[in-house]
Amino acid sequence: MAQPTMQQVAEAAGVSTALVSLVMRGAPNVSDMRRALVLKAAEELGYRPNVLARNLASRRTRTLGVVVNDLHNPFFAEIIDGIQSAAEANGYRILIGNGQHSRRGESDAIETFLQLRVDGLILAGAVVTEDEMERAAKSAAVVAIGRTAASREIDTVNCDESVGTRLVIDHLVGLGHRRISHIDGGSGAGAANRRLGYEESMREFGLGEFINTVRGDFSESGGYNAADELLTLHQRPTAIFAANDLSAAGALDRVEDAGLEVPSDVAIVGYDNTGLAAMHHLSLTTINQPRGVFGRIATELILERIDDGRTTAVHHVVAPTLVVRKTSGPSTETSREEEILV
Amino acid sequence: MAQPTMQQVAEAAGVSTALVSLVMRGAPNVSDMRRALVLKAAEELGYRPNVLARNLASRRTRTLGVVVNDLHNPFFAEIIDGIQSAAEANGYRILIGNGQHSRRGESDAIETFLQLRVDGLILAGAVVTEDEMERAAKSAAVVAIGRTAASREIDTVNCDESVGTRLVIDHLVGLGHRRISHIDGGSGAGAANRRLGYEESMREFGLGEFINTVRGDFSESGGYNAADELLTLHQRPTAIFAANDLSAAGALDRVEDAGLEVPSDVAIVGYDNTGLAAMHHLSLTTINQPRGVFGRIATELILERIDDGRTTAVHHVVAPTLVVRKTSGPSTETSREEEILV
DNA sequence: ATGAAAGCGCTAACAG
DNA sequence: CTGTTAGCGCTTTCAT
Numbered sequence: 001m002a003q004p005t006m007q008q009v010a011e012a013a014g015v016s017t018a019l020v021s022l023v024m025r026g027a028p029n030v031s032d033m034r035r036a037l038v039l040k041a042a043e044e045l046g047y048r049p050n051v052l053a054r055n056l057a058s059r060r061t062r063t064l065g066v067v068v069n070d071l072h073n074p075f076f077a078e079i080i081d082g083i084q085s086a087a088e089a090n091g092y093r094i095l096i097g098n099g100q101h102s103r104r105g106e107s108d109a110i111e112t113f114l115q116l117r118v119d120g121l122i123l124a125g126a127v128v129t130e131d132e133m134e135r136a137a138k139s140a141a142v143v144a145i146g147r148t149a150a151s152r153e154i155d156t157v158n159c160d161e162s163v164g165t166r167l168v169i170d171h172l173v174g175l176g177h178r179r180i181s182h183i184d185g186g187s188g189a190g191a192a193n194r195r196l197g198y199e200e201s202m203r204e205f206g207l208g209e210f211i212n213t214v215r216g217d218f219s220e221s222g223g224y225n226a227a228d229e230l231l232t233l234h235q236r237p238t239a240i241f242a243a244n245d246l247s248a249a250g251a252l253d254r255v256e257d258a259g260l261e262v263p264s265d266v267a268i269v270g271y272d273n274t275g276l277a278a279m280h281h282l283s284l285t286t287i288n289q290p291r292g293v294f295g296r297i298a299t300e301l302i303l304e305r306i307d308d309g310r311t312t313a314v315h316h317v318v319a320p321t322l323v324v325r326k327t328s329g330p331s332t333e334t335s336r337e338e339e340i341l342v
Numbered sequence: 343m344a345q346p347t348m349q350q351v352a353e354a355a356g357v358s359t360a361l362v363s364l365v366m367r368g369a370p371n372v373s374d375m376r377r378a379l380v381l382k383a384a385e386e387l388g389y390r391p392n393v394l395a396r397n398l399a400s401r402r403t404r405t406l407g408v409v410v411n412d413l414h415n416p417f418f419a420e421i422i423d424g425i426q427s428a429a430e431a432n433g434y435r436i437l438i439g440n441g442q443h444s445r446r447g448e449s450d451a452i453e454t455f456l457q458l459r460v461d462g463l464i465l466a467g468a469v470v471t472e473d474e475m476e477r478a479a480k481s482a483a484v485v486a487i488g489r490t491a492a493s494r495e496i497d498t499v500n501c502d503e504s505v506g507t508r509l510v511i512d513h514l515v516g517l518g519h520r521r522i523s524h525i526d527g528g529s530g531a532g533a534a535n536r537r538l539g540y541e542e543s544m545r546e547f548g549l550g551e552f553i554n555t556v557r558g559d560f561s562e563s564g565g566y567n568a569a570d571e572l573l574t575l576h577q578r579p580t581a582i583f584a585a586n587d588l589s590a591a592g593a594l595d596r597v598e599d600a601g602l603e604v605p606s607d608v609a610i611v612g613y614d615n616t617g618l619a620a621m622h623h624l625s626l627t628t629i630n631q632p633r634g635v636f637g638r639i640a641t642e643l644i645l646e647r648i649d650d651g652r653t654t655a656v657h658h659v660v661a662p663t664l665v666v667r668k669t670s671g672p673s674t675e676t677s678r679e680e681e682i683l684v
Numbered sequence: 685a686t687g688a689a690a691g692c693g694c695t696a697a698c699a700g
Numbered sequence: 701c702t703g704t705t706a707g708c709g710c711t712t713t714c715a716t
Binding site: 347349359360363366367392393394396400401 | 708709710711712
């Protein structure tokens with residue numbers, strides 16, 4: 001496994017290691033002749049720069065560590081895509097660490113990256129304490145996606161849940177719905193914001209009296225059970241807004257099991273626009289968060305700190321969009337009322 | 343961002359850097375007194391070992407690079423789990439690289455890891471050429487998951503598709519099915535093996551005459567269209583075996599759209615046991631591949647090369663299992679025949 | 685049990 | 701445009 005070194009390339013090409021170094025980094029001020037010589041020697045020897053040595057000597061790694069809370073969540077894959085393309089465009093490489101859905105796992109991943117001396121650290125969906133993020137920020141630029149941070153050392157990028165929830169309510173109200181219930185995410189991350197957004201939006205539209213939240217847990221069965229509860233109400237809702245797609249799928253299941261039609265009897269709206277929502281038989285109306293954009297912006301923010309030396313915190317908020325599919329439609333109840341009025 | 347060095351810790355503790363090095367690595371032959379002294383100094387300074395320097399000096403990284411073909415595919419998340427726990431148990435850390443679903447992306451990730459001088463490289467679902475894998479094997483131990491490799495330098499771990507497909511056919515035949523059609527994965531990775539396994543198993547059970555494969559592409563719509571084709575047959579199949587869960591979901595959709603009951607009119611079996619299959623309203627009978635085991639075995643194999651110096655190739659094959667859910671049941675047609683026979 | 689000294693493979697001034 | 705000379709922060713003999 002012994003690999004050729006710069007020294008050997010230099011000797012083979014009959015030049016100094018410094019020149020080889022310049023050539024390998026694509027420096028401009030090298031004669032074409034020597035450049036060719038070095039490149040040829042490197043090629044023949046199968047030379048591969050030793051990044052360890054390079055980074056040690058230059059005290060820069062041009063590497064970003066990306067710690068995701070949970071690799072199982074497809075949400076993060078798209079964020080990584082956004083990070084990766086933005087990083088590459090700026091000459092940075094990324095390394096991915098798995099938080100294994102635990103504070104401990106995230107800590108380990110962060111520590112690994114810090115020991116590797118990455119220039120920046122992007123934490124996606126992190127559950128570590130803010131203290132720990134601040135400590136990390138002493139050694140590398142840090143930006144967090146999907147959570148807040150008070151420290152001046154940490155940038156954040158988040159989605160505006162209040163906009164997302166208002167889009168949902170606006171859409172449903174526009175379809176004539178008024179009895180719109182919410183299946184929340186219980187104590188899960190982000191659940192409180194969505195619940196709050198739902199309530200505020202309802203009040204905004206003058207539907208405060210129809211606010212009705214039942215407890216879910218972001219899971220399919222949680223959605224199923226919550227819908228079950230909603231269907232037993234003496235005045236059952238004409239629309240259900242679930243805190244995420246998975247629980248919306250569960251709710252849909254329950255509603256159909258009851259022999260009701262979606263969306264004519266009950267409209268259902270999810271949140272997150274996961275692959276699930278796009279499936280043919282589900283075809284769920286939902287809120288899309290521009291995940292790739294999260295990654296791109298996080299990367300741009302971190303590079304501003306690394307390359308431009310920004311030292312103040314920036315908190316970027318991006319707006320979600322509504323994706324209308326087949327689980328939302330006009331409220332038949334309201335149309336009946338309208339007929340009477342006519 | 344200047345970080346304390348071993349030198350500074352040594353001075354603060356009043357010892358040599360060599361001693362600090364020993365303490366940091368937990369060496370046994372250090373007096374308790376000095377060990378405490380060093381640990382205290384390190385703690386106070388907030389010292390963090392510089393892995394770059396350590397790896398450069400020791401010419402070992404105790405790091406495994408994991409390149410996954412596509413981070414969007416949840417399949418790989420579980421493989422990574424298996425790798426991670428096995429690696430940690432052996433004092434190795436892992437770094438994850440994203441192949442971005444392309445040969446080019448994988449190449450880049452591999453090159454990055456090689457430049458970082460990882461001790462081993464685990465390629466999961468890789469689509470790079472075998473030449474490229476062999477080249478990588480000159481610099482690090484390499485094991486590939488989910489693909490074959492002829493080189494003596496490369497270990498592999500694969501799932502036995504012939505066992506999986508036989509499990510499916512055996513299950514369906516046991517339920518009385520004979521007209522079992524297959525929706526394949528077209529030219530997708532692994533599609534050929536599953537198609538072949540299907541055909542062989544059918545012949546094994548004396549059902550060669552009922553072999554009927556229609557083209558799919560591992561997608562939901564591919565499954566939908568393929569099922570559409572199957573339903574127009576003058577003798578439509580009583581069971582459909584799809585090459586993966588997603589296309590099975592598509593087929594299920596089409597069958598239900600036709601007003602047929604699953605499983606009583608048509609049984610449907612998928613492959614891979616993805617999260618989709620477990621969903622309540624799908625509840626798909628499918629084949630489970632022990633993905634975590636893939637990762638664990640791959641890690642064990644690579645450590646045999648790194649730590650034990652094995653130089654011959656090992657090709658490990660693991661057996662899948664059948665997960666019976668609600669989309670498979672007795673063939674009503676056969677039971678009718680049996681009644682006649684009685 | 686501890687220290688001195690020589691690298692690991694590269695970059696970074698500084699000369700010229 | 702190219703070479704010389706110091707390190708980067710750590711590990712590793714080899715002494716003691």
